[in-house]
Every structure is written in structure tokens, then in C-alpha cells.
Amino acid sequence: MARKRGRMTRTGWFVLVLSIHWILLLQCCCVASWMYLGVASLAGSVHDDTCSEVPGLVREQLEVCKDNPESLLCISEGARRGILECQSQFRFERWNCSTEKNYTVFGPLLRKGTKETAFVYAVLSAGVVHSVTQACSVGNLTDCSCDMSRYGEADVEGWKWGGCSDNVNYGLWFSETFVDAPESATQTGRNIRSLMNLHNNAVGRKTVEKLMSRQCRCHGVSGSCAVKTCWRGLPAFKDIGQYLKNCYERSVRLAGRSKRRLRRKEKARRREPITNEELVHLSRSPNYCRNNPKRGILGTTGRRCNRTANGAESCDLLCCGRGYNTQVVRHVERCRCKFHWCCYVECKTCETLVDIHTCK
Amino acid sequence: MAGVVLETLSNRKLLILSVSLVLILAVFFLIGGLVAPAPNSVIPSTTVKCVDADNIWQKGEMKPFLPRGKGKCDSIDHFSDPRVAREGIDANEIVFSQWMPLPKDGKQLDMSRWFQNMVSVIELDLTYNSQNKYPEDRDAHMVLETRVFYRNKEDDVKDWKLLAASTEHRTLQCSIENDNRQDGKRYQCDLLPFFELGTVFYDFYLINIRLPIDKRTDINIIGQLDDLAVVVIFQNGGFTKVWFSIKTVLFPAVVAVLLWFWQRVLTEGRATNLTERTLFSLGIILSIMNCPIEWLTLVVSMPFMTLLNDIRDGAFYAMLFSFWLIFVGEHMMDQVERNQLKAYWKQLTVVILASAACFIFDMCERGVQLTNPFFSIWSSEVGAIAALGFIIVAGISACLYFVFLCYLVFRVFRNISSKRTSLMQMSSVRRKYYSGLIYRFKFLMLVTLLCAALTVISFIIGQVSEGQWKWGDEDLSLEYTSAFLTGTYGMWNVYVISLLCLYAPSHKKYAADTVDETDTNSREEEVQLTQMASESSNIASFISKQAAD
Numbered sequence: 001m002a003r004k005r006g007r008m009t010r011t012g013w014f015v016l017v018l019s020i021h022w023i024l025l026l027q028c029c030c031v032a033s034w035m036y037l038g039v040a041s042l043a044g045s046v047h048d049d050t051c052s053e054v055p056g057l058v059r060e061q062l063e064v065c066k067d068n069p070e071s072l073l074c075i076s077e078g079a080r081r082g083i084l085e086c087q088s089q090f091r092f093e094r095w096n097c098s099t100e101k102n103y104t105v106f107g108p109l110l111r112k113g114t115k116e117t118a119f120v121y122a123v124l125s126a127g128v129v130h131s132v133t134q135a136c137s138v139g140n141l142t143d144c145s146c147d148m149s150r151y152g153e154a155d156v157e158g159w160k161w162g163g164c165s166d167n168v169n170y171g172l173w174f175s176e177t178f179v180d181a182p183e184s185a186t187q188t189g190r191n192i193r194s195l196m197n198l199h200n201n202a203v204g205r206k207t208v209e210k211l212m213s214r215q216c217r218c219h220g221v222s223g224s225c226a227v228k229t230c231w232r233g234l235p236a237f238k239d240i241g242q243y244l245k246n247c248y249e250r251s252v253r254l255a256g257r258s259k260r261r262l263r264r265k266e267k268a269r270r271r272e273p274i275t276n277e278e279l280v281h282l283s284r285s286p287n288y289c290r291n292n293p294k295r296g297i298l299g300t301t302g303r304r305c306n307r308t309a310n311g312a313e314s315c316d317l318l319c320c321g322r323g324y325n326t327q328v329v330r331h332v333e334r335c336r337c338k339f340h341w342c343c344y345v346e347c348k349t350c351e352t353l354v355d356i357h358t359c360k
Numbered sequence: 361m362a363g364v365v366l367e368t369l370s371n372r373k374l375l376i377l378s379v380s381l382v383l384i385l386a387v388f389f390l391i392g393g394l395v396a397p398a399p400n401s402v403i404p405s406t407t408v409k410c411v412d413a414d415n416i417w418q419k420g421e422m423k424p425f426l427p428r429g430k431g432k433c434d435s436i437d438h439f440s441d442p443r444v445a446r447e448g449i450d451a452n453e454i455v456f457s458q459w460m461p462l463p464k465d466g467k468q469l470d471m472s473r474w475f476q477n478m479v480s481v482i483e484l485d486l487t488y489n490s491q492n493k494y495p496e497d498r499d500a501h502m503v504l505e506t507r508v509f510y511r512n513k514e515d516d517v518k519d520w521k522l523l524a525a526s527t528e529h530r531t532l533q534c535s536i537e538n539d540n541r542q543d544g545k546r547y548q549c550d551l552l553p554f555f556e557l558g559t560v561f562y563d564f565y566l567i568n569i570r571l572p573i574d575k576r577t578d579i580n581i582i583g584q585l586d587d588l589a590v591v592v593i594f595q596n597g598g599f600t601k602v603w604f605s606i607k608t609v610l611f612p613a614v615v616a617v618l619l620w621f622w623q624r625v626l627t628e629g630r631a632t633n634l635t636e637r638t639l640f641s642l643g644i645i646l647s648i649m650n651c652p653i654e655w656l657t658l659v660v661s662m663p664f665m666t667l668l669n670d671i672r673d674g675a676f677y678a679m680l681f682s683f684w685l686i687f688v689g690e691h692m693m694d695q696v697e698r699n700q701l702k703a704y705w706k707q708l709t710v711v712i713l714a715s716a717a718c719f720i721f722d723m724c725e726r727g728v729q730l731t732n733p734f735f736s737i738w739s740s741e742v743g744a745i746a747a748l749g750f751i752i753v754a755g756i757s758a759c760l761y762f763v764f765l766c767y768l769v770f771r772v773f774r775n776i777s778s779k780r781t782s783l784m785q786m787s788s789v790r791r792k793y794y795s796g797l798i799y800r801f802k803f804l805m806l807v808t809l810l811c812a813a814l815t816v817i818s819f820i821i822g823q824v825s826e827g828q829w830k831w832g833d834e835d836l837s838l839e840y841t842s843a844f845l846t847g848t849y850g851m852w853n854v855y856v857i858s859l860l861c862l863y864a865p866s867h868k869k870y871a872a873d874t875v876d877e878t879d880t881n882s883r884e885e886e887v888q889l890t891q892m893a894s895e896s897s898n899i900a901s902f903i904s905k906q907a908a909d
Contacts, residue, residue, distance in 0.1 A: 006871065020609070033645055040645065057870075062804075081802060088544070110384075111829050112462050134406060136462070137404055137405050137406045137462070137589070138405070138406045138407075138408060138427075139427060139428050139458070139459065139462045139463055140406070140428070142463040142464075142465075142466050142467070142468075143464075143465065144464055145462075145464065145465055146464040146465055146469075149375040155749045155898045159461075159464065159469055160474060160475075160597040160598075161397060161597050161598035161601075162397030162398065162401065162597075162598050162599075163397070163398070163400075163401025163402070163595065163596055164403070164469075164595050164596075167404070188577060203443055213589070215483065215551060217479065217481055217551060217591070217593060219400075219479045219556075219593060221572070221669075221673050222670050222671050222673070222718060222725070222726075223725065225846070226819070227399060227841070228841075229593045230402075230404050231400075231402040231404045231591060232404075233404060233483065235546075236485075236487070236540075236544065236546040237544075238544035238545055238546075239545070241548070244456075297521060329494070337487075337491055337492070339491065339492035339583075340450070340451035340573045340581075340586070341573075341580060341581075341582050341583065341584065341585040342439040342444070342449075342451045342454055342584075342585060343445070343449060343450065343451060345441060345450075
């Protein structure tokens, strides 16, 4: 009996060690894994069995993908939106949200819990909410739930009693299930870093909800306002990006010691709870000036800068004091276009000579 | 004259009656708040951008463009799609399409006849583009070519039939804050009215919209349009069921009370007086409003139902206002002979004017919508001015009415206080008569004020609760808007029922109470009082009687 128990514990240990190995393996290879869908869609290569082709999706994510392959298109669209918005918000900064073509997407950069990492997690999580909600309202994603729980009706036919809930609820739920899955999957090895990611994901989602616009329509007797119906509309993704960029600038540094709870590093405000309007980060950002492939930093050499501006895009700041080269380039572009509401009809081509300054 | 039931009722009975009526009232509010869902639901949807490469639409063919499912149109996800530039897709070739309702939980939902009506608006996502700006210096004129198709579940998938088609003009108003003027930001645009259907008779509705461009004109020059959203609002099936049930219960109840009332009046064996006739008409109009002919909408397509309901509601309120006027006038106690509709023509003109203005406005909007559901009186300049005119006329008349009514009430109260002082000097029958009149009047004033206050309060609560939009968290158990609607509807019914009960002529006679006073004077007086139903005597006889006393 005792021998048997001993053998069992030994097997138990073996399994445990193996699973820890597996988890660690998973953790280091799957940083930013699902985010790859965003770059993949940039190359335009997402198809229905991409599920198995994207490496590093955790079990929960694979399940979502297999259950509902069409949702994968939404996720990739959401990630793409997030990445493009990140690049647009950071186009003048030293770190310009550049992506790599491989599965890691942002390179080794996301391994460190910097402010930039925080922004990337938040904006991509928001991107998924945005694109899933939109897909629901277009009717592309048929799995969006009607959610009749308010009236205790589980049946789809229950919608005839009291209508369906807002699409954004499904978007939020979906983003939480899918985007948070890699962090929640490591329950056993739950650490401050995954708490940071979870919090930043939540900030991204909350931002979408917060920025939603509200429209109302009166339709009582003779069109009077005795009866008024209101609904919520998605904000432009640009607004979400801008809001999160402001959050990024005010991001809160966390005390690294606490393993279970998020606490501020700043001693004076330690008692203050962290709200879901604040991004959080663990480590200080590097200055992103010099190329460092090991840490995923491209450096600012070769970036275009603005000689006359004062902000982050100014040559002084962007080039980290290394100076800049000036080139005169003949610029050919479409100009004086005549547009209709969707598309331009005819344009002229203009040639201009532009001074281009690039960092040394 | 015999008093009404109210005067002869003992306090205990009156109390029991009031309490039970208040309880019924509470039940109406609770049914709305707890049983019924919100009165309306909304489906906000973004349209699919179909490409009509062969210009089928422009050739005049009524071909439906489907956003999904079998026979789905050739579509693009967004206008920045490289395909647009590559194939030279033109604005004239884009058809915005949506199939209502949307799919949920993996199934295509379908509409229900219980939804009763459907209102739709268009929301435009105009994006700021420094090269292609929205013309902020002038109104943007839009032309929408619209088609709505319908299909039933059991029909063939391709068997979409045309419900309505039209070319509509709308004026768009958008703005953007100065610090938002950067590419990718969005304009704030007013909603565009789209269509209103008085019945939801079919299972599926397919909406197709085209925004044509003509180089020679400035129509549809609106900057960069990213998305076009169609928002559909309809009455919830659950609310309709509750509403129908309330009407079905109230209709026979009011008719029964009404018949009892009229039979009571007729058994008096004298000519009916104006108050009684007005009250009877009020009951009839209420019964017409209650009459649950809506049940037919489940079997037959009745697009005029919304209009009819508006008219029924309007007629009831007009009648209620007239009733108040006449009732107050008949209790004036100023020795002026009224008892005829003629005496009130000035005040009634105001009521008629107000309701006529509302009626014409409604006919212009919802009446025309019967033939063209896309019609909106507000979309054309002349129409908007006319509509505003009608509303102003109605508003002024309503104000005038309330001034009249307040003035009359004020006069009644002045007369009451002057009567009070002389009440003690009157003979007992005369005193009973006047104190009865005063009591009746005060009771009605109290109940009416209570009802009006309750309506206003619940309306405000409804608006405020609507204003405090619950973000995400949806654990509210009380539907204020539904409670307001069913509550006020039930309340005015209870109001009329209680008036019919309490103001019906009483069997009990004053004479029975006043046995000890058998002098000729009072008997003679009684005869006179009975002859002149509203007010007893002219000044001369009044003075002579006082002199005789």
C-alpha cells in the first residue's frame, strides 16, 4: 500500500514537473502569439484553417477558433486595427510600434513589461472588442449572443418578448475570453506580469465601452418624446487610440514585489487603488535610441524627423542628439483629387521637391 | 334634483372605493414595471457595401441586394479596399444593404407580428479627411434611392418582394470640433429619418440604399463616408402582449360601467343634463380607445394602425379637456343658465383647434406614410415650416385652454367662498344643494389634480431613468418606461370609471332626509331645483325667497 502510494506521488511529481516545463515553454514561445493574426491579415493570408497554423494559441483560444472559424477573421481584423492605430499614434515617437514579419510580431520587446507593452496589450484588446462588435452589427458574425437573461428567457425566440441586448456586450465578452486566455491559462504560475497584462487588456476594453456614443429617437404619439428609445454606437477607433495614448503617458508603475495584487510603486499614492482608466507597467522603458536586436529595439537611425517642430518628432529629440542628414527628394503624389463620398474620381499628379531629414 | 352617488355615499364606502381604485392603479403600474419588458427594442446595424458592377439598379431593375446568406451580393469591407481603386468602383455602384433582423446565436432571427410597428433611422459615419471635407459652410443635400423588400420564413430564399421604393431628399447636418480636425476622426451627425411602418407583418425585411452622384449637381457631396448604419426600432412583443391584455380587460369593464351609468340616468325620468351627457361621451370615446381591434393585426396587415391609435388617443384627450371645461362651467354657481354646449363655444373652439392642428399634422406625417413609408414632413423645407406651424398652433391653443380653465376654476372657488358666507342663511334644501355642488366639485378637482400630477411625475421619472443609461450592467428589475405607459393608461381609465360611478344620479332623495322641514317653501324650491338642472333659480326668485325667509 505504502509502496503504491509512493509510486503514485513519484508519477505525480513527474507530471507536475513536465507540466511546468510545458507551461514555461508555452509562455516564452507564445508571447504575442495571437497578435500574429493582425500581421498575417496585413499580408492577406487568413483562411478558415489558420487556427492550426497559428502557433502558440492556447487551448481556450484554439477552442474558440475551432467552434467559430469566422470569428478568427474578426480577431485578425481587430489585431490589425490595433496595430495600425498603435503605429499611427506612435509615428513620431522614438519607438514607432514597428512590427516584424515573424510570429513574435513585436519581437522580444513585449517580454519586458514596459509602458509600450502596456499600450500594445490595451489597444489590441480594444481592437478585438471593436471589430467583433462591428461584425455583430453587420451580421457577419452569426454567433453573437442575443442574451435574454434579463427576462429569464434562454430561447432565441425569447427575443420576440424583449429584444436582444447590445452587441458590445458580446464584443466585450469575446475579447475577455479570447485575449485574456493566455494569461488565465497560466493560473498555476500566475505572476505579476500576467496580472499586468490582464489589467491592461481590461483597460482597453473599458475604453471602448466608455467612449461609446449615445443616440436617441423619439417616437411617441405623433412622434412626440413620450416614448424615446436610445442605443449605443461604437466610437471611431482613432478616438480609442488617442484615449489610450493619453493613458500611456500617465501609465502607473507597479511595485514588483507584490505577487497577487497590483500596487503602485510610488510610495505616496500606494494606498490609492488602481482604476481601470490607468495603464500599468512594471519596468522602465529603454530610450529606444540605439539599435539593439536582442531586446527588439530598432533604434532611430534612418527615421524621418521634422527640423522645425518642437514635439517628439523634432530632429533633436528623435535622433537622440546624433544629428541628421538632409536630402532633397522629388516627391510625386496624387493631388487636387475630386472625391465622391466613397472614392476619388480623378486626381492630378503633382511633383514637389521636399527636404527630407533622416536621423544619423 | 337628486344628488349624485358621491354625495349620498357614506364615508366608509367612499374610503373602501378609493382604496380599491388606488390598488387597481398600483396594479397597472406594477404590470408595466415588472411583467412587461421595455416598450421598445432597437437593432443598430451597419450596412454591407454591395457592389453593383453591372449597374443593374441604374437600369431600373428591382433586384434585391442581399448582405448575407444564399445569393449574397458582391461586397467590399471598406472603401479603402485596394479593389475600389483597382476596379474603379464608383459611388453610383455602391448599394448599402441590410437584412433585418440580424442573426444571433448562430440563427437568423425573424420579426414577429407582435412587434406592431417599426421606425428606422440612418446614422452616417463621416470621417474627417483633409482632402475630402464635409461642406460645413452649407447644408448638405442628400438624395437616397431606397428600396425595402420583404420575405417570409417559408418563402423561397430568393423570393424577396418589393414593399416600397422611393427617391428621398434629406438634409444632413454634421459638425466637428476644432481640435478633432485630423484624418480618421469622426463628424457628429444628426440622425436622418428613414422609414416608418405601421405594421410588422412579414418575417424578414431587406433594406437597400443607394446614394447617387451626379457631377452636375451638388447632391450627396458629404465628404468621406465610411459606414452607413440603419437603426431599426420596434415595439417589443412582450410589451404588446401586456398592452393587448390590459385593453382587452378594460374594454368590457368600461362598457359595463358606461351602460350602468346611462341606465341610471334614464331611470331618473327627466331630461338629461349637460354634465351627464358629457360624461357619457367621455365614456364612449374611452371605450373606442380601449377597443382592442389591435388583435386583428396578427391576422391582417393593418398599416394604418399607428395612425388610428394616434387619432384615438387624440380624441380621448380632446374629450377629457372638454369634459373638464364643461364640468367646471356647470359648477359655476353664478345664476347664469348654461346646460348647453352653445354656452362653451369659445373655450371649446380652443380645444377643437388644438386637436385639429394635431390631427392635420399627424395626417400629413403618418397619413402620407401609408403610401410612402419613407416620407418625413421634416425633410422638406416647406413641410418642416408647415409642421412647425401646426405644432405652434396646437401649443398656443393648449396654453389658451389652460388659461381659460384656470380662470374658470378660480371663479368657481371665488363663488364657493362667497356662497359659504351665505350658506347658513339658506333653507336646508338649498344649503344641501349648494354644499353638494361644492363637495362634488372639490372632489373632482382633487382627483383630477392627483391624476395629472401622477402623469407628469411618472413621465419625468421615465425620462430621467431613460437619461441615466445603464452602461453594461443590466440588473435593473423595474421598467420605468413601460410602467409609465401602462400606469397612465390604466389611471385615466380608472379615473373615468370612478367618475361614471360617483357622478351617476343617486336614488336617494334629499326629501327623505328633510322630513322635519315640510313647509311649502322648501317643497316649492325642490320643484324648481329639479326643473333647472344646472343652476336652480334666477336672481329674482332667489331674492324673493330670501325675503320670504
